[in-house]
Amino acid sequence: MNIYPHPVHSTLSDSQLGQEELKELLAIAKQNGGEFAEVYIEHTVNNNIGLDEDKISSARRGVDMGVGIRVLHGEKTGYAHSDDLSLDKLKETARVAGLIASGKAKQTDFDLKKQKIPSYYMVKTSPDRIVPAEKAKLLWKANSTARDYNKSISQVYVSYSDSNTEITIANSEGLLVNDVQTLTRLIVFVSALEKGKRSSGYAYKGGTLGYEHYNLELATELAEEAGRMAVAMLPAEDAPAGEYPIVMAKGECGTFFHEAIGHSLEGDGARKKTTCFWDKKEEMIATEIVSLADDGTIPGARGSINVDDEGTPGQKNILIRDGKCKGFLYDKLNAKLMKTKSTGSGRRQSYQHYPIPRMTNTYLMAGKDNPEDILRSVKKGIYISQIGGGNVSPTTGRFVFSVPEGYLIENGKITSPLKGIQLMGNGPDVLKNITMVGPDLEISGGGTCGKDGQSKPVSDGNPTLKVSKITIGGAKVRG
């Protein structure tokens, strides 16, 4: 494999922000009497290559580097950040963050102890060491495979990206943590065109994975899967509008649970009483076959974290067990205000943001129903192979999701492909209408979740399941 001979230069390692300097910054941040101070140092290198219309259309690289300083005082957060790593500028940043409090410092000397952390990333070869020309081979392979897949394939777009983030977190409770977070992803999109009908398909692999997980065989596999989906959807008819039972295919429908349920179980909304589940702890909010987990410790998954962005180790949290709401996802601040502990869910987009409660890898846990029986139980309904983008209000739980690949179910069998399916309803209702869950849980490659203007990598998953009724918005009115 073709790699750079030397590690890439980083100003961060030159900046000599050692333990003494970190202690000094924490002391300055707390000098106005703030209860808690934290320094977050980040250096991220992003690489991306795109192939479009048989050409490498973009080759990009980006460096984000900076320090964010946070001071907590009661319910208040003071935050300031700087992309200048000189000690003077950082001292000023610490001072500004500390202005949220007013009073005298209670403690000015900290003993920082470096924490040992587990590793859930599957990284042997750092992708930032691989030269771009090597990565480009994956794209060319996927492109030619997809184009050869079927004569109806009219456009192919392939993208490879990786990000390599080094973080250091120090806080006034004495925590000192380093982590190196690597994310990689390869995506293939195709469009098909035949007799004036258009369709599209996609496939991807991604995660906290090293470059050793990427090779030409994988590129081939993804290109064929994207091609299969586009060709399958070519003859799709307009989806019928109205209320139907649905079956969700394993693995690729977890986004639904992340968006429509997970966001309503985040601790900031629970504290503010603004989500539909805030007062439902220990109450039945779903049928008893429903269990939902958020697990930051799945090896190699895109949402996995050795530590969250406050230095708390990643963990597995059960949000719903056997239909009962078991709790919420917390960062340190919301946990403290709710008199509980952080669940390792304090995440931030970058040093420019303060942490908020976020999901990691969210999935509906496995059940006992035979997937074939699940399908057979539906006389007329909709089969959701993959769920697409959604829009959800965490206050009401009301959602709309598009479905890039879906089919009609007739007499227990998958029949014709459908386009323009929109799933509509609200999260709490769907939880009460889940009547069958299979044992075949699969975690998908995941994506990027946005909340309060911050993006974060996540993944999700689900076993085969049945929702007894849900509203389908489609272009065809039922006659």
Place this chain on the structure above:
Amino acid sequence: MDYKKIAETVVKKALKLGADEAEAYLENNREFEVNVRNGKVETVKQSMTKGMGLTVFKDKKLGFSYTSDFSEKALEDFVEKTVQLSQIATPKPWNGLPDLKKGKPRDLDLYDPSISKVENNKKIKVATKVEKIALAYDKRIKNSEGGWFGDAESEVFLVSSKGISRRTKSSAVTFGTGVIAGEGDNMQSGYYGSSKAHFKDLEDIEYVAREAGKRALEKLGARPVKTQKVPVVFSRWAAPSFWSGVLSALDGDSVFKKATFMTDYLNKPIASEQITLIDDPTIPRHIASTTFDGEGKLARKNTLIDKGVLKMFIYDTITARKAGVKVNTIAQRYVYKGTPSGSLLNVIVNKGNVKEENIIKGIDQGFYVKGLRGSGTDVPTGNFSVGASGFWISKGELAFPVDGVTLGGNTLELMKNIELVADNLEIRGGLNSPSFKVSELIVGGK
């Protein structure tokens, strides 16, 4: 730091390393943000950020990098890696920097020097007050998502090896609130805010607070209706989302790839004659205006749809050269972290001459759309399908709140079926439209 000099140095260094052309786009920003909730300050955030994007062309091959690390060593590595990157790209005959006229950008009064002088306490007071008034608006309002105030100043430098050197400064200021009405299974949130380039132009605090309260209350008890075909009014709150879907189908590169349903419609009617849609980023003091775009082109006004006829697709320099057309629209950047791409900044749909209330009065049974979940238009096919909320119209009046329905149809048919355009255009953001009535559309519900 002398940012202009840094940009110039980087461009020179790229040429020295073998680039045929180079362009640096550098931003220096200051931001402040405060959030209060239930009368108490929750967060105060202050930030100073800078960053630079570098575009190089070598042998008609494009390389791009960005960095927020301006140390000498890092910048050297940055330029080297960008030139290296260009070497794996495929050469394209249309690649290269734009040919720009040298002229001086117009002063559009987009920077308010007084913003940086407003004291933090005053900003906190605005955020506190707007939330307080919204909470007190009605006793059914039980909870708050908070009040906020934020302001930002941004300085942009664009330096290219074609002899262009531009600089601009702009400001933005915003405040607003979100409140929650109802309880238990019947909670609804309502948000409203005001965003302007100048502090003095912000809307009245009481008005903003009341609008947020009203939005939460009016949705209480919203329910779906039966699936049916009826006249539909897109309010001026929902119309911008709809137009954003239409505009995404006008992307010039998608036309080149025949990947949009609009491909064959240039100079043909696509909408009712009452629809004229322009992009005008030259309105003074407006938050969606700009003096020059992401490529350094001076801002100008363009007409995209003229009395229902499609006049123009959206291009940047590179996609326009590729398609063999003259560049017309604005090219925007996702801050310094991206290359420019064809876009629109301040879209305005011209107003009609009917009062919105008269449009509603003329409908026996219909749907008044206040909010859309998404834009609805599927670009390849033109199919239209989107989640919507609003009010049911019965006998010429708004009868009850509706949520959990979809609107479905075909985008072109929908635009041709626009019967009436209201006179209630208000230029508030980057996408502005009056309300309009569509003769009929499928409202999908139970």
